Amino acid sequence: MAMLKPAYLLLFLVILSGSILAGMSTSQAADRIIVQALFNxxxxxxxxxxRITLIKGKPVQQGLRLLGANSREAVIEHHGQVRTYKMSGQPVRSRYPDVAKTAEIKIWPDKNGLYITSGLVNGxxxxxxVDTGASVIAMNEEHARNFGIDYKKTGKPIDVETASGKLTGSVLKLNSIQVGGIVINNVMAVVLPGKHPTRVLLGATFLSKVDLQRKDTVILLKARPY
Structure with a gap:
């Protein structure tokens, strides 16, 4: 095999590297990225x-890394390229809310008719x-620990009637609850012993502070103007 002279070898490497980069750019450009819901x-x-959920500080998924996000935009690194994305595309029709600039959240029922949505408790x-029949936000002990709540120290004992009978829980105030673009501070909640409820119940201590409407099967939550 004939040896390439240094000048030709350099030219060959430049052409080869250019072809590789062009191939990578074409592959990345072909990716269609739509932001469907935004949170803190x-x-x-x-x-x-x-559909994937990106969380700041978590590992890369599908070549995407979240560098930061709020209710208006997300900063995403895609194969080394950083771009800012606004809300676009169709709303997510199951577990995640559609976050509009007016902080209006649409929540669709899942296959069991339950209204489940993602959000933040104390960040x-x-x-x-979503439980319109619950008078207060309710969570189990494991939830409280995950949120960094020392409910035995900060909470006050309270008797609570549940479907399983009377329980003694701990009533306390949460720093904040965020659902989509809606943030409510200093929200009363109850921590119940055991593993129930399995999801945090979004009850009246949050729902009474927002405008709640039903349109067909959709629940709409909207922040109230200050």
């Missing part, structure tokens, strides 16, 4: 038809079950 440091993204990501 969390985003629901559809990439090439696959920590969780899932809420």
């Amino acid at each position: 440091n969390m985003a629901v993204v559809n990439i090439n038809g696959k 920590v990501t969780t899932e809420f079950l």
